[in-house]
Amino acid sequence: MTRTIKSNMDSELYAEKGKTKMVSNLKTKAQFMQDMSIPFKLIKSGSTFTLQSDLFSETARKKDKLFTPQDLAFVNKVKNYIENSDINDLFYKNLYTESAIDYIQVSPKLKEGDVYENVYCIDLTAAYWRTAYLLGIINKNIYQLGENMSKPVRLASLGSLAKRKTIWDFDGKSYSRERVILSPHSNLWFAICKRVSDIMTKATIALGEDFYFYWVDGIYFRNTEANKDKVLKIFREFDYQSKPESIEWIKVEKKHFSVKKLDKEKDTVFSWEVGMTKTSKHEPLTKWIEEQELLELARTIVYGKKPSKK
Numbered sequence: 001m002t003r004t005i006k007s008n009m010d011s012e013l014y015a016e017k018g019k020t021k022m023v024s025n026l027k028t029k030a031q032f033m034q035d036m037s038i039p040f041k042l043i044k045s046g047s048t049f050t051l052q053s054d055l056f057s058e059t060a061r062k063k064d065k066l067f068t069p070q071d072l073a074f075v076n077k078v079k080n081y082i083e084n085s086d087i088n089d090l091f092y093k094n095l096y097t098e099s100a101i102d103y104i105q106v107s108p109k110l111k112e113g114d115v116y117e118n119v120y121c122i123d124l125t126a127a128y129w130r131t132a133y134l135l136g137i138i139n140k141n142i143y144q145l146g147e148n149m150s151k152p153v154r155l156a157s158l159g160s161l162a163k164r165k166t167i168w169d170f171d172g173k174s175y176s177r178e179r180v181i182l183s184p185h186s187n188l189w190f191a192i193c194k195r196v197s198d199i200m201t202k203a204t205i206a207l208g209e210d211f212y213f214y215w216v217d218g219i220y221f222r223n224t225e226a227n228k229d230k231v232l233k234i235f236r237e238f239d240y241q242s243k244p245e246s247i248e249w250i251k252v253e254k255k256h257f258s259v260k261k262l263d264k265e266k267d268t269v270f271s272w273e274v275g276m277t278k279t280s281k282h283e284p285l286t287k288w289i290e291e292q293e294l295l296e297l298a299r300t301i302v303y304g305k306k307p308s309k310k
Helices: 003-013 021-035 069-083 087-091 127-134 140-146 151-162 186-210 225-237 283-293
Strands: 040-045 048-052 057-061 104-106 115-124 164-170 175-177 211-215 218-222 242-252 256-261 268-271
Touching: 021 040, 021 048, 021 164, 069 140, 069 151, 087 186, 104 186, 115 127, 115 186, 115 225, 115 256, 127 140, 127 151, 127 186, 140 151, 151 186, 186 211, 186 218, 186 225, 218 225, 218 242, 225 242
Parallel strands: none
Antiparallel strands: 040 048, 040 164, 048 057, 104 211, 115 218, 115 242, 164 175, 211 218, 242 256, 256 268
16 A cells, blocks of 8 residues: 555545544545455545445535535536636637746745835735636626625635546555546636736836735735836736735745734734745645635635635
8 A cells, every 4th residue: 555645545534624524434434445455436526525436435525614505606606607608718729737827926035034124015806806707717797796705705616617636546455546637627727827927927027126025916015106106007907906005024034924914913924935936936835825725715725724815
């Protein structure tokens, strides 16, 4: 048996607190068949697990305490709209991958021990949802309905586009993990992420030496009126609204940096290793982003953490 694969399977099954009894029972049955050398397959798709074997065949789903029935109905509405449209045909010429997307960029000048004051932040408003509409992935009616939903629900409806199916196969002696199967709509999700990434990168270039970092859809920079105008001009150019945040300071440590917002009692900690400037060069953060967006956002996407709002 490959111990690593077995461990990964267990971690997926128990990634979240508050796991349902059904999922726990399914895992118990898988363990029983393993002990009895009975072949089976365990399939994970989002928060749903399916056990396939000659002895047992059943499906269990982790209970989602975050969403109401109304929330889930909206998520399904978005999913059904996209599945019944031909929107994928418009994106086949450009195949997007996560490695081409910089969810995060950090100025290389940030060094351990640095403290930056007089900082400003501007966030794109409903960045991913707005982008889905501007790219034609959702129509105006759904877009407007989504404006009345919470941000996690909107993200979940889009993140589900990139849902992945993972299959573990136990042949009676050892485990193997089959190739991860991506959703046929995953390119749409990455197209959304790429558009936001490109806009943030353009703002980064405009700021030059005054740029500190951006994290998904919020950009931090030296607080001057000229810098604010540069960022806002770019955001308006792409037809996005935004919201400002006044920042007291940024403190840089070796493995993270902290940001103190003027309207928050506690500072926000960003896990980041000094010297890493882009998401593509920082695997742990790439996974963190997935979890936050594809997230319980897309599946709990990313792996058992409470979804952040984008």
